[in-house]
Amino acid sequence: MAIREVTQRYGQTLALNRVSLDIAAGEFVVLLGPSGCGKTTLLNIIGGFAEPTSGQVLIGGRDMAGIGSKDRPTTTVFQDYALFPHMTLRDNVAFGLRMRGQARTARSEKAEEMLALVGLAGRGGHRPHELSGGQRQRVALARALAVEPDVLLLDEPLGALDLKLRRSMQDELKDIQRRVGTTFVHVTHDQEEAMAIADRIVVMNGGRIEDEGSPRDIYLKPKTLFSASFMGEVNRIRVADGRAAFGPVSVGDGTLCLRPEAISEAGKLRIGPCRIEDAAFFGSHVxxxxxxxxxxDMRLVVNLPQAAAPALGAVLDLGAEAYVLLKE
Structure with a gap:
């Protein structure tokens, strides 16, 4: 799939600004960014729910201009799942096949196969109200996959789940994607979710792509200050003429970005003696x-080892193991 110079305007509002992106077959891509960054607008354009002001969307080399959502080789899973309450799970999953004219026996067999894929084997005769939120999400996923789309679009499908269930579903979603091999394009504002499921993360801001790459590269080697700050906590330290506020540093001039977990007493890029102002136990770290x-006047966030018991006012001689220097 290819997105070419896609721009979208709503009156005077520029929702997307010349966005271009290539997505390989079978890839799991996550569009990540804050509310209003354009990620859902882009998903809607891919799915045919909106036409761009300019630019192209190509799927399988075919230009999707003028092709409505029901005729595109895509399906969408929404946050509210949109299951039919009066239908059995089997009929919910088979609904898209029914709309395509497939015979009842064949579509029922396919629906049962899809329910088994998402861990709901033997539940085809149940109705949505008998299921938990996570199970309803699985049914929505099975329905979307039943029609064998080239591209599956997911619009924050895990957003309504509690934290523990959301993490469990992240693992299941990634496992299902690997098994079926379908291209997934997933929208979220949750950085941890993006890192848990994505082959590639596309960070969006202000209608543009800020950064893209593997979760590891986006986190450890961000290309912009926005990307560095959006992907978890980061300490931003101004360096000019080879000096930071705490002393000389031989890294060049710009903004020094230090992740809290990269700061320790063994770090080679020396920060120097630091006084502990407060500390809280977070389970995996302090x-x-x-x-x-x-x-x-500088305040840094530091993740200390789980076993650490720092006293308020104590002094640690700290440095950074890893860093990124970014220009404005």
């Missing part, structure tokens, strides 16, 4: 705020 003694 999250602390520290103030460099040489820069009393």
């Amino acid at each position: 999250r602390a705020h520290v103030i460099p003694i040489a820069a009393p």
Whole structure:
């Protein structure tokens, strides 16, 4: 699939600004960004729910201009699942096949196959109200996959689930995608969710693509300050003429970005003595705020080891193991 110079305007509002993106067959791509960044607008254009002001969407080399959502080789899973309450799960999953004229026996067999794929074997005769939120989400996924789309679009489908169930469904979603091999394009504003499921993350901001790459590259090697800040916590430190507020650093000039977990007493890029201002136990680590003694106006976030028991006011000699230097 290819997106070519797609622009979308709503009156004076520029929702998408010349967005271009190639998505390989079988790839799991996550569109990530804050509310209003354009990610859902882009998903709607791919799915045929909106026509772009300019630009092209090509699926399988075919230009989708003028082709409505029901005639595109795509299906969409929405956050509210949109299941038919009066239908059995089997009939819900088979609905798209029914609309395509497939015979009842064949579509029922396919529906049962899809329900088994999502872990609901033998539940075809049940109705949506008998299921949990996570199970209803699986039914919506099975219905979307039953018609064998080239591209499956997911519009924040896990957003209504609680944290524990959402994490479980993230694992299941990734496993199902690997088994069926369908191209998935998933929209979310949740950074952890994006990192858990994506082959590639596309970070959007202000109607444009800010950054794209594997979860590891987006987190450890962000290309822009927005991307660095949006993907979890980061300490941003201005460096000019080879100096930061806490002292000289030989990294060049720009904004030094340090992840909290990259700061430790063993770090090679030295920050120097820092006083602990507060600390809280987060299970996997201790999250602390520290103030460099040489820069009393600077406040850094540091993730200390799980076993650490830092006393308030104690001084640690800190440095950074890894960093990224970005230009404005």
